[in-house]
Amino acid sequence: MRVMDGLADNTAQVMGPLGETLLQTPSAVALLGDQTQYTGNARSATFRWFTDPAARERYDPAEHSTNSRVNVALLRAAVTRDGSGSHAADLADVLLGTSEEFARLRDRHEVGLRWSDTKRFVHPRVGRLDLYCQLLLEPDQGQSLLIFTATPGTESHEKLAPLTVLGTDQFAADPE
Template identity: 50%
Template sequence: MDRAELADFLRTRRQALQPEDVGLPRGRRRRTGGLRREEVAALSSVSTDYYSRIEQQRGPRPSERVLEGIARGLRLSPDESDHLFRLAGYVTPPRPSHGDEVGPGILRVFDRMAGTPAQIMSSLGETLLQNRLSVALMGDQTGHTGMARHLAYRWFTDPAVRLLQPAAEHARSGRTIAAQLRAAATGERADPRAAALVGTLLSVSEEFAAIWREHPVMGPSCEPKHIEHSRLGTLELHGQGLLDPDRSQTLLVFTAQPGSESDDKLRSLSALADQLV
């Protein structure tokens, strides 16, 4: 890891960005060009102190997940992102396929969701991006490969995934996931990968096959769901989705009833998220 080069590279890219480039207001008191460190930190889903230590050549080597967040926050090109990883001493990660690229409009909204758990999902249930509060709430869901990238596959093949929800909600969640997969596999905007996912699930999960034969169909729903967190206990949350029709991607934001116990628990997620960096 080349700390000096890494710090200098981040400074140059931070100073080259203007607030307007990332959807932030300039403000009247801004005297210098470029973004502030706290702005880059928020866009990258890391704490200001953590990001500042990287630019100051202090602290541990940033993880690959942190570097991915910084590359996104600084709007680095693919070549610049590869350079960032090399400076930090990592092999450059494989570049995503076009289907994994998040649309610029929904990305701007995602960047403003630093204060609440948020993630961007594909129509096939792949988690494309998570902010640090989403990771603290549900774990990192972006590192899966193969069929395991899809929530439906993990739900019906990996019992550990269901530990995030109370057992009483498993049946409803299974039907919802199957219905969402059916929607992705049919209609004018059907994803050609959906057929392969359905075929695999039919062959490996009797539970999925039984639900699939019932042709589950469900419209948009904002019913509360419960998350079983290892440190915070049970949280009752509402998931609100913003659809980007151009890329069939959804920004999912989790909120709690204001003033509720779950709302208090969400507020404590930030401290937990800092411990995961």
């Protein structure tokens, strides 16, 4: 996670194996809200996606269905990897009992789905952002580094710049 020291001026975050946000740069907090504050099952982005409508607010609604399917497929892979009795299996069991959408999608048995390299966000202050998400994996600890960038010269690049420069200062009043 020391690599984050060199990424302070970028929009980046480190995720744990079940979608727990471990670290965020200030501009990632400005883009997505502070995702490191959660406890218990809510630490998992997948859990929040299916149990907290606010978890979807900064993502383009046109991509919600795909995001749901990918979340289910990734949790299914984690359960397979970690086995019964694992935190992944417990999380899947909790979601089966609390989210009809999760249960319906899990019954489809989709595997191998992955996130798109391009993500569309809807920020409450700057609007829509089309960002490229580079994903770097650290297999021994199951962590991933996500770095969000915009194509230079695009409207998204212009909108991302204030988030990168100002971080959370400008957006501290945003509901997160």
